[in-house]
Amino acid sequence: MGMALGTLDELPLAYRAALARNSLAPLWPMMRDVLPHGGPRPVTLPHLWRFSELRPLLLEAGALTPVEKAERRVLVLTDPGRGAGAMQAAPVIYAGMQLLLPGETAPAHRHTPSAARIIVEGEGAYTVVDGEKCPMHRGDLVLTPGGAWHDHGHAGTEPVIWLDALDLPLFVYLEGSYAEEAPLQAPRNRPDACEAEYLASGLVPSRRHGRAPAARYPMLRYPWARTEAALRRLADLGPSGEATELDYVNPETGESCLPTLGFTAMMLRPGETVAPARRSTSAVFHVVGGRGTAVVNGERFAFGPADTFSAPVFADITHAAAGAEPAFLIRIHDRPLQERLGYYEERPRS
Amino acid sequence: MGMALGTLDELPLAYRAALARNSLAPLWPMMRDVLPHGGPRPVTLPHLWRFSELRPLLLEAGALTPVEKAERRVLVLTDPGRGAGAMQAAPVIYAGMQLLLPGETAPAHRHTPSAARIIVEGEGAYTVVDGEKCPMHRGDLVLTPGGAWHDHGHAGTEPVIWLDALDLPLFVYLEGSYAEEAPLQAPRNRPDACEAEYLASGLVPSRRHGRAPAARYPMLRYPWARTEAALRRLADLGPSGEATELDYVNPETGESCLPTLGFTAMMLRPGETVAPARRSTSAVFHVVGGRGTAVVNGERFAFGPADTFSAPVFADITHAAAGAEPAFLIRIHDRPLQERLGYYEERPRS
Amino acid sequence: MGMALGTLDELPLAYRAALARNSLAPLWPMMRDVLPHGGPRPVTLPHLWRFSELRPLLLEAGALTPVEKAERRVLVLTDPGRGAGAMQAAPVIYAGMQLLLPGETAPAHRHTPSAARIIVEGEGAYTVVDGEKCPMHRGDLVLTPGGAWHDHGHAGTEPVIWLDALDLPLFVYLEGSYAEEAPLQAPRNRPDACEAEYLASGLVPSRRHGRAPAARYPMLRYPWARTEAALRRLADLGPSGEATELDYVNPETGESCLPTLGFTAMMLRPGETVAPARRSTSAVFHVVGGRGTAVVNGERFAFGPADTFSAPVFADITHAAAGAEPAFLIRIHDRPLQERLGYYEERPRS
Amino acid sequence: MGMALGTLDELPLAYRAALARNSLAPLWPMMRDVLPHGGPRPVTLPHLWRFSELRPLLLEAGALTPVEKAERRVLVLTDPGRGAGAMQAAPVIYAGMQLLLPGETAPAHRHTPSAARIIVEGEGAYTVVDGEKCPMHRGDLVLTPGGAWHDHGHAGTEPVIWLDALDLPLFVYLEGSYAEEAPLQAPRNRPDACEAEYLASGLVPSRRHGRAPAARYPMLRYPWARTEAALRRLADLGPSGEATELDYVNPETGESCLPTLGFTAMMLRPGETVAPARRSTSAVFHVVGGRGTAVVNGERFAFGPADTFSAPVFADITHAAAGAEPAFLIRIHDRPLQERLGYYEERPRS
Ligand SMILES: [Fe+2]
Ligand SMILES: [Fe+2]
Ligand SMILES: [Fe+2]
Ligand SMILES: [Fe+2]
Incomplete structure (x- = not known):
């Protein structure tokens, strides 16, 4: 274990050339890079995106580029550990601030990555x-699961801004990312399922035998008003100094609301001050309300409403x-994916 | 198929005696009894138990028998198809009206059957x-799952009456029914989980890694106020002439709230008028509010608040x-058990 | 807890009559019968059915009753605890010895209970x-799961005898037992799945996407030759004094081969001498080969090939x-059902 | 849809600089790269690694680098679509040929990626x-699941070569790849589970209640002799022109033998000639025996024993x-991962 591994330079040039010709590479010079000892060596760096700085740039995008030429007018939060233009804030998490101006629409489309x-x-x-x-x-948290047709519209009078979170990097990595388009959908004339069917914990529409099974994603919107009320109640009763957290789940199965990304509301x-265990997941935190500070690997972020930071x-x-x-935050993470891989882990703080 | 099967009488007496001596019995004379052709031949008869008739008898039980000599002062709803004293209203369903007088308690105990x-x-x-x-x-629906310690108390000033539903007949059939007793429990000083943790559909307490898994039955009370509100909302939106029904489920898993008995709130x-498909389950219906009629296999029941009937x-x-x-009813049935057996079925009306 | 509960006799006659008129019954006089303290009070008695005694009676049935008048010529093993004619050997287990003479067939049929x-x-x-x-x-163990069409034939020259095991009593109890008939099936011209597809542990036919899912019961025959060879190998390696046991499972899912009944091969x-823990299941043991003794609740059974006993x-x-x-035995039990109910339990010997 | 999206060049330099300063990037110029229309744009190129060319290079590695300086003496099969030194043959698949010389050992270690x-x-x-x-x-296929300690030894007299397949790229992508080391293990003195416990399809060691659950990976070796025999039998019976394929599964659960990588034996x-549907998975094919040709996206590979190619x-x-x-091949693919993501798909040939 102690001995240094051989390097690429130690190999004869002719041998290296023969390997390259045959699409081969020696493992040992790369071994510690791909399998470091003792723990992972993340590339991702923690970062805070202040809404006060981001918002004017996003509105400027609205002025610079008509929505027709942007399709979706989004500024992507790029991990500084990956260099300029990285389409991700963390390994599995794409996060982008999107602007929709009154009267604009986004064309109906679907894609393999899932979004919220x-x-x-x-x-x-x-x-x-x-x-x-x-x-x-x-x-509000609104889901557009992978494969589901979706479009956006804006019947209001002021700019609307939202944060998109997708497992896009995973699908890019898997060489499975793509989209399809379609005409705008005719919406059904009834409130969405969170207003119609999923009104109380532990009550679900009675399953009709022989009909199609319940939709895989039966509830697409999680209204913030309910989430905040539940957090406040939980905080009244729970022990102080411990995170007050609710996971967003599928009300029919209790599983995470999307297959790979998890969403956890925090108060x-x-x-x-809350100091949780170290987790094997990376995360993006979005501040729904309140102010505070987060210290991530020693880096201090003072956050306020609509700010977003990563770990x-x-x-x-x-x-x-x-x-x-x-303070209220929503933590976006990849625990559902890691649990499906049997890999999720928590460790004491270092 | 057309030929009549041999009867017991056709067999020589000596042969029948030899079989009996050896704890054997010929199948064929009994064949059609245990495996009738074309469909089951239920013993259970539909029946309506009027609360107006039951209530005085239950209060009289309170006068006749001190709770110490009754332990639980209950009048059991006995299936008329099974004869007097049957401890069940349907194959898997024990239903009994219980009386608790102010200041009375029921001793802490647990048992293999599950109750609500x-x-x-x-x-x-x-x-x-x-x-x-x-x-x-x-x-309210309150669960005491099999194996869970439970006791009752009464800090009010008037008699309390509730309907117990248990899968007791199943455990009696399985030769697995028994109870254990213990001293009264010291309750935790916090509201129950439906008030503390399960306040909104699709939100559950964040799971802590490495801790004990979520309780198998995380939510024990389903307040009627929420159920009625959800039913009314669902009825506003759903198609008329079709049952407006909500199933009581475990909010962590979406599974039925108890392993064998199912509970479905109906409006x-x-x-x-609603005429559902025929189901392979039997059922006991309890009227929470409103009036109406039920026709079960041609038998007509006019029902009002607190009445109970079976099918x-x-x-x-x-x-x-x-x-x-x-009208609001709660249907108690054995669909969860039948689905675990892969046997649940619905058929068109006859 | 110490006080005796009130009895039926202690209640006024008029009150008892009023209860009966209303299909009601007081719980407390029956309470200890349906919920005994400390443990179940089984009705089932252990019994040994010697094949040497059963076989002549079964052959005599063949002589007494033509197969047309018997449909299935079976002597049922009746639990002596239940009295003559009981169609079961244990709460969930029907066991019967069936005789098929050369050239006879059993008509194609299916039923809700499952058989092996x-x-x-x-x-x-x-x-x-x-x-x-x-x-x-x-x-060999051959499955005919609930709902599957099945018929039998006999192309040999000597009587064939087999032991049928069904969860018939459960379906009778549930008021869900019935059968349907059909013309004889035209068998496919290929060996059954245990000879064609399931030839090695851990290898299954590759699933074709978009096709119908694998049959719910993909393997219907478990050849004894394989079972005995596997038991002998396991016995060579396992610790002495501990049961050498293999469970029959669905090779596609690892679940029990039938939904409620379990089958465990023992060597x-x-x-x-093996003295296992006490189980919450009842059981029927069939001796495939070898001789020995079983002591069940103090009752001693000397067993030989083809004998059957219950516990x-x-x-x-x-x-x-x-x-x-x-000695080789197959234990038939209801552990799969009890595990689905969350009730299966083992206890130290008493 | 028809309009071209805005490009980076069209944005004012000052705006682009402001974005970069704030770790932001516009989505729309990158949109079609990360979400192409109509289908994925894989980077991976098909390639054939001939064993006759690889083997001498691998033996030369043995001469050039002592095992102490290589730890594991492996030539990695690098996807030509990714350029020299890529530690992967396909998005999720690392494949490397490893050489172990007589008397050499690999130190005991474990890592988050799973290997076979x-x-x-x-x-x-x-x-x-x-x-x-x-x-x-x-x-033989031998598993070393993620987190399991493993070491290798060689008691023979000739070089041993094997193909390692790992989901290493996935864990590198997730920033979760790392290893730990330990002293060599003392092996138990009994044959491995495929020789001791999993000897026949549909038979598993009887589960002992209250003991630790069955190991998550109960069977670690799948002997080729069994696989080839089962394939030959299946081929005798199955329709011609259709793939004869067996999946390697966990004999206790029927799930894929590892969490993300799947292994399918083909004959x-x-x-x-077999022309399967197009699959959303990428794959590496290893030739266990026989000769033939594979045409992958129009590229023709003539393969023989021990050759490996990708798609x-x-x-x-x-x-x-x-x-x-x-011809016998083992296909290594990521269908288990894709099915866990709900993304696996097959399409007609183009
Ligand atoms: Fe989208
Ligand atoms: Fe109770
Ligand atoms: Fe049958
Ligand atoms: Fe390794």
């Missing part, structure tokens, strides 16, 4: 997913709420 | 299940609400 | 299950092989 | 996995066996 959006600002926008029309209010009580795998993270109000 | 109770009348009672104290209001809109397997059932108010 | 048969004597019989023709050799090494729930059982040969 | 090896040449090597000693014969009958996602592949003998 968290509404940041503005009223009047909606997403239609497989015919189900979901209104979009601040803090920090006023003045509270790599196995990061030491400390969250604290500032001021007299609680 | 539906509160019928009176305020102030509670059930403690594995330390979780569940208040009991009219229409009939004012004046509405055998594959029954033709027609429900209708009477008057200007909707 | 263990071939006891004779060559040349076969079962066709949903078109799959399964030859039947001594010790006792020459001279070995109630939570029985203390001690098995011992006699002579220089190992 | 297929033995190519030489006798006498073995792998110890969590104490289970697996001998390695030509064509081509003498002279047979990208949705490739058109045609296999044909040459000569009088059947």
Whole structure:
């Protein structure tokens, strides 16, 4: 174990050339790169994207590029560890701030990656997913699962901004990412399932035998009003100093609301500091409301409403709420994927 | 197929005696009894238990027998198809009306059958299940799953009556029914999980890695107020003439709230008639509110609040609400058991 | 807890009559019968059915009753705890010895209960299950799952005897037992799946996407030759004094081969005594080969080839092989059902 | 849809600089790269690695680098679509040919990626996995699942060569790849589970209640002799012109033998041509025996024993066996991962 492994330079040039000719490469000079000892060596760097800085740039994009030439007018949050233009904030997480101006639409389409959006600002926008029309209010989580047709519209009067989160990098990595387009959908004339069918925990529409099984994604919108109320109640009762967290799940199965990305709503009580275990997942945190600080691997971020920050795998993270109000965040992570791989892990802080 | 099978009488007496001596019996004379052709031959008969008749008898039981000598003061709803004293209303369903007087308690105990109770009348009672104290209001469904310690108390001033539903007959049949007793439990000082943790559909407490898994039965009380509100909303949106039904499920898994018995809340809109498919399950219907009629295999029951009626397997059932108010029922059935056996089936009406 | 519960006799006659008129019954006088304290009170009694005594009676049935008048010429093993004519050997287990004479057939039919048969004597019989023709050799286990069409035929020259095991009592209890008939099936012209597709542990036919999913019961025959060879190998390697046991499972899922009944092949090494934990299941043991003794709740059975014996729930059982040969048994039990109910349990010996 | 999207060049330099300063990037110029229309644009190129060319280079590696300086003496099969030194043959598949010389050992270690090896040449090597000693014969598949301790040894007299297949690229992508080391393990003194416990399809060791659950990976070796015999039998019976394929599965659950990588044994009958549907998985094919040709997206590979070739996602592949003998291949693919993501798909040939 102690001995240094051989390097590429130690191999004769002719041998190296013969390997290259045959699409072969020696493992041992690369071994410690792909299988480091003791723990992973993440490339991802923690970063804070301040909404106050991002918002003007996003509105400027609206002015610079008509939606027809952008299709989706999005500024992608690029991991500084990967260099300019990286289409991801963490290994599995694409996060982008999208702007929709009054009257604009996004064409109906579907793609292999799954998406969820968290509404940041503005009223009047909606997403239609497989015919189900979901209104979009601040803090709402709206799903567009992989393979589901979706389009967006905006019947309001002010710009709408939302945060898109997708497992796009995973599908790019798998060489399985692609999209298809279609005409705009005719939405059904009824409220979305969270208003019609999934109104109380533990109650689901009775299954009709012989009919098609329940939709794989029966509930597409998780209204923030419910989430905040549930967090506040949980915080009243739970022990202090411990995270107050709710996972977004499929109400028919209890599984994560999307196959690879997980979404966890967090509340920090006023003045509270929470220091969770290190997790094998990376994460993007979006601030729905309140102010505070996050220290990620020693880097300090002061956050406020609509800010977004990231953390790599196995990061030491400390969250604290500032001021007299609680802070509310949604953590976007890849725990569902890691659990499907049998790999998810938590470790004591370092 | 046409030929009649041999009968017991056709066999020589000496042969029959030799069989009996050897604990043997010929199949063919019994064949059509245990395996009838074309469909099952249920023993269970439909029946309506009127609360107006049952209630005085139950209160009289309170006067006749001190709770110490009754342990649980219950009048069992006995299937008339099985003769007097049958401890069941349907093959898998024990249903009994229980009376608890102010200040009375039921000793802490647990048993292999699973139970749920539906509160019928009176305020102030509670059930403690594995330390979780569940208040009991009219229409609430409160679970005491098999193996869970539970006791009851009554801090109110009026008699409390509830309907117990258990899969006791199944465990008696399996020769697996028994109970154990213990001292009263010290309840935890916090609201039960439906008030603390399961406040919104699709949101569950974030799972902590490495801790014990979520309790097998994380939510023990389903408050009627939520159920009725959800039914009314669903009825506003769903198609008329079709059952408005919600299943009670485990909010962590989407599975039925108990392993063998299922509970389905039903609403009939004012004046509405619903004629569902015939089901392979038998059922007991309890009326939480409203009035109407049910026709079960041609037998007509006019029902009102707190009444209870039963239906055998594959029954033709027609429900209708009477008057200007909707009717609300909870259907207790054995669909979860039948689905675990791969046997549940629905058929067109005969 | 100490106080005796009130009895039926203590209640006024008029009150008892009023209850009966209303199809009601007081729980408390029956309470200890249906929910005994501390453990179940099984009705089932252990019993040994000697093949040497059963065989002549079965052959006599062949002489007394033509197959047309018997449909299936079976002597049912009746639990002595239930009295003459009981169509079961244990709560969930029907067991019957069936005789098929050369040239006889059993009509094609299907039923809600699931069956398996263990071939006891004779060559040349076969079962066709949903078109799959399964030859039947001594010790083979052949499945006819609930709902599957099946018929039997006999192309040999000597009587064939097999042991049928069904969960018939469960379906009778559920009021769900019935049968349907059809013309004889035309078997497919290929060996059954155990000869064609399931030839090695851990290898299954590659699943074709978009085609119908694998049959729910992909392998219908478990040849004894393989079972015995695997048991002998396992016995060579495993620790002495501990049961050498293999469960029959679905090779596509690892689940029990039928939904409610389990089948476990056992080997006792020459001279070995095995004293397993007490199980919450009842069981019927069939001796495929070898001799020995079983002591069930203190009752001693000397067993030899083709004998069958039963044991109630939570029985203390001690098995011992006699002579220089190992003993081979197949244990039929209801562990799959009990595990689906979350109720299966093992306890130390008493 | 028809309009070209805006490009990076069309944006003002100052705007682009402001974005870069804020770790932001516009989506629309990159949109078609990460989400192409109509189907994925794989980077992976099909390639054939001839064993006759690879073997001398691998033996030369043995001469050039002592095992101490190589740890594992492996030549990695690098996808020509990714450029020199790529540590992968396809998105999720690392494949490398490993050489072990007589007397050499590989140190005990474990890592987050899962591995399987297929033995190519030489006798006498073995792998110890969590104490289970697996001998390695030509064509055997031996698993070292993620997290399992493993070491290799070689008690024979000739070089041993095997093909390692790992989901290493996935764990590198997830920033979760790492290894740990430990002293050599003391193997248990009994044959591995495929020789001891999993000897017949549909038979598994009886589960002991209350004990630790069956190992997650109960069978670590799949002997080629069994696989080839089962393939030949299946080919005798199955329809011609259709792939004769067996999947390697966990005998306790029927799931794929590893969480993300799938292994499928294929047989081509003498002279047979097989043209399967296009699959969303990429694949690496290893030739265990026989000769033939594969045409992958129009590129023709003549293959013989121990050759290995690759195919990208949705490739058109045609296999044909040459000569009088059947050809046997093992296909390594990522269908288990894709099925866990709900993404696996097959399409008609183009
Ligand atoms: Fe989209
Ligand atoms: Fe109870
Ligand atoms: Fe039958
Ligand atoms: Fe390794």
